[in-house]
Amino acid sequence: MARFKPKPKPKPRKRRKMVRFRDRAKCRFCRENITYIDYKDTQTLQKLVTTRGKMLSRKRSGNCAKHQRAAARALKRARFLALMAYVS
Amino acid sequence: MPTGKQTRVYEAMFLVDTRDAAIWDDLTKHIEGILARGSAELVGITRWDERKLAYPVAKHKRGTYVLTFFQMSRGDGVSGIERDCRLSEKILRALVLKADHFTVADMRAQLGEDIREDVAKKVMDARGEKEPPPPEADADGEEAAEEPSAKEAAADKPPDAEPAPPKPPESPEN
Numbered sequence: 691m692a693r694f695k696p697k698p699k700p701k702p703r704k705r706r707k708m709v710r711f712r713d714r715a716k717c718r719f720c721r722e723n724i725t726y727i728d729y730k731d732t733q734t735l736q737k738l739v740t741t742r743g744k745m746l747s748r749k750r751s752g753n754c755a756k757h758q759r760a761a762a763r764a765l766k767r768a769r770f771l772a773l774m775a776y777v778s
Numbered sequence: 779m780p781t782g783k784q785t786r787v788y789e790a791m792f793l794v795d796t797r798d799a800a801i802w803d804d805l806t807k808h809i810e811g812i813l814a815r816g817s818a819e820l821v822g823i824t825r826w827d828e829r830k831l832a833y834p835v836a837k838h839k840r841g842t843y844v845l846t847f848f849q850m851s852r853g854d855g856v857s858g859i860e861r862d863c864r865l866s867e868k869i870l871r872a873l874v875l876k877a878d879h880f881t882v883a884d885m886r887a888q889l890g891e892d893i894r895e896d897v898a899k900k901v902m903d904a905r906g907e908k909e910p911p912p913p914e915a916d917a918d919g920e921e922a923a924e925e926p927s928a929k930e931a932a933a934d935k936p937p938d939a940e941p942a943p944p945k946p947p948e949s950p951e952n
Contacts, residue, residue: 726879772831
């Protein structure tokens, strides 16, 4: 009696495109060779915060340590001048 | 005025009440006075933006941002300027930062026409910066001038072909 059906062979996994990895290999500021993150550039800073105004972690923003520190500095300056919210 | 000593360029952003910013000459005089008391030499002052504040500051929901660049002797310090800003009734917030990373071209981009060319030249001389080459801008201008003429030339040709399409729709109606 054939009680146990033979398991179907697993489909071969599709290979992910390497371009995607290469794109994310560097942080967004490293990719564009940005050395200074300006506190006046609120459009860029908005991308680095949540809807509540809290700063994204490095894991979520993809920033390198150097640019994460620079972004944090810029964000704090922008918050002081009421360009960005502390909390919302 | 900075003479002899090593100078440094600073960037200062002032947040002021929109009503005070409406009387622009008075406000600039006020800010220039504060900077002059701190023996600073103004590179430029401009109205950066007028916008809704992210949170109310001294019960103001809107504010005008005034951006300035100034140079000062290294020993003088910015603490005097910051103290004067805190005491000022017109200035709601002030942020003074070192602007050594900004070239004169960057400052010109931010200040626009409000830059003081004589002071900007002094800064450039002190830093050993060179002026951006103007011939390239002229060359671009020439190219830009040439492009429309080419487009015009191209635009001149199509009209012969263009009148033809409207005719077919007329024929089915008839």
